[in-house]
Amino acid sequence: xxxxxxxxxxxxxxxxxxxxxxxxxxxxxxxxxxxxxxxxxxxxxxxxxxxxxxxxxxxxxxxxxxxxxxxxxxxxxxxxxxxxxxxxxxxxxxxxxxxxxxxxxxxxxxxxxxxxxxxxxxxxxxxxxxx
Amino acid sequence: xxxxxxxxxxxxxxxxxxxxxxxxxxxxxxxxxxxxxxxxxxxxxxxxxxxxxxxxxxxxxxxxxxxxx
Numbered sequence: 001x002x003x004x005x006x007x008x009x010x011x012x013x014x015x016x017x018x019x020x021x022x023x024x025x026x027x028x029x030x031x032x033x034x035x036x037x038x039x040x041x042x043x044x045x046x047x048x049x050x051x052x053x054x055x056x057x058x059x060x061x062x063x064x065x066x067x068x069x070x071x072x073x074x075x076x077x078x079x080x081x082x083x084x085x086x087x088x089x090x091x092x093x094x095x096x097x098x099x100x101x102x103x104x105x106x107x108x109x110x111x112x113x114x115x116x117x118x119x120x121x122x123x124x125x126x127x128x129x130x131x
Numbered sequence: 132x133x134x135x136x137x138x139x140x141x142x143x144x145x146x147x148x149x150x151x152x153x154x155x156x157x158x159x160x161x162x163x164x165x166x167x168x169x170x171x172x173x174x175x176x177x178x179x180x181x182x183x184x185x186x187x188x189x190x191x192x193x194x195x196x197x198x199x200x
Contacts, residue, residue: 002151002152002154002155002156002157003152004155005155005156005157068157069155069156069157069160070156070160070171070172070175071156071157071159071160071163071169072157072159072160074169130168
């Protein structure tokens with residue numbers, strides 16, 4: 001492997017794991033602190049605090065994406081396109097079921113990000129296995 | 132697209148890792164190229180041609196279906 005790409009992968013793993021560890025800590029801390037806080041600016045800041053490590057993880061991923069070679073970028077992009085279509089299909093399915101009164105999916109939208117990431121990861125693995 | 136990458140790499144006594152280093156790509160990419168699973172972009176094809184000191188068309192041969200109008 002090219003030493004530059006090897007280095008970029010190591011840096012990505014470190015930055016992503018650091019961001020995810022921070023995410024766990026910040027989410028736990030924000031939930032704990034928000035218990036007795038009235039709605040307002042402070043509660044809004046606490047609610048959005050976990051987005052900071054998420055943004056750090058996104059930056060780490062983008063750095064990795066632009067450091068990757070063309071085949072890896074192609075795999076990532078193909079997997080992202082397929083995941084986006086599956087995500088749109090899933091969202092529309094739940095939307096139609098809701099609007100026709102068949103079923104109401106009561107969860108908030110927090111599931112959608114991890115769902116897309118899981119779809120993207122699985123699709124990338126399938127594409128990798130295909131060659 | 133067919134190519135002579137594996138043959139040329141063997142002639143130069145390079146490992147896949149060595150070639151990956153010269154091309155600034157991952158070893159997996161070299162492996163995919165050799166197995167014809169991935170077709171390189173034009174800039175990468177030129178880089179490959181430069182490493183082996185041969186013109187692109189002597190390294191890569193398109194399938195007949197690919198060049199039919």
